[in-house]
Amino acid sequence: MGIAAVPERIRWAVDLLDPRPGDRILEVGCGPGVAAALVCARLSTGRMLAVDRSAVAVERTTRRNADHVAAGRLEVRRCTLDEVDGERSFDAAFAVDVNLFWVRDPAAELQVLRRTLRPGGRLHVLYGAGGPTTADRITAPVAAALHAQGFRGVRTVGSEAGTGVVGDA
Secondary structure (H helix, E strand, O other), rough: HHHHHHHHHHHEEEHOOOOOOOOOEEEEEEOOOOOHHHHHHHOOOEEEEEEOOOOOHHHHHHHHHHHHHHHOEEEEOOOOOHHHHHOOOEEEEEEEEHHHHHOOOOHHHHHHHHHEEEEEEEEEEEEEEOOOOHHHHHHHHHHHHHHHHOOOEEEEEEEOOOOEEEEEE
């Protein structure tokens, strides 16, 4: 996949995430695996778990990132977010264009993410620019939901490529 094939919103999201070589990263809703490829390219000792409910998305992510999977940098799993619940081990979690965070009450998912992130781990809930609604219509309910679930330092982020909310566990 050439650099030109990477949508600007995905490039922006991964740059904002800024994974370090040893980070443990969780992607919620991995889609076709473009973001996973960019994140894994920055990891050396770190690991990434990419999850999606769609069998097609999991297959596409696995195929696109076969080298990262073979190297042990990436695990791709078909599951819901609550199936990832457990140890507090991820340095960061992110989602790009996953609408559940603003179209309904995401309390259950955010509780799972708080438990899954290590103390001080960061959550990025991001959306590409040019969607069907205004940025504030998305970021206001997402920020309120993060606050309500105990995330700290909640702030809105944005660029020409996208908008979103970031908070610390």
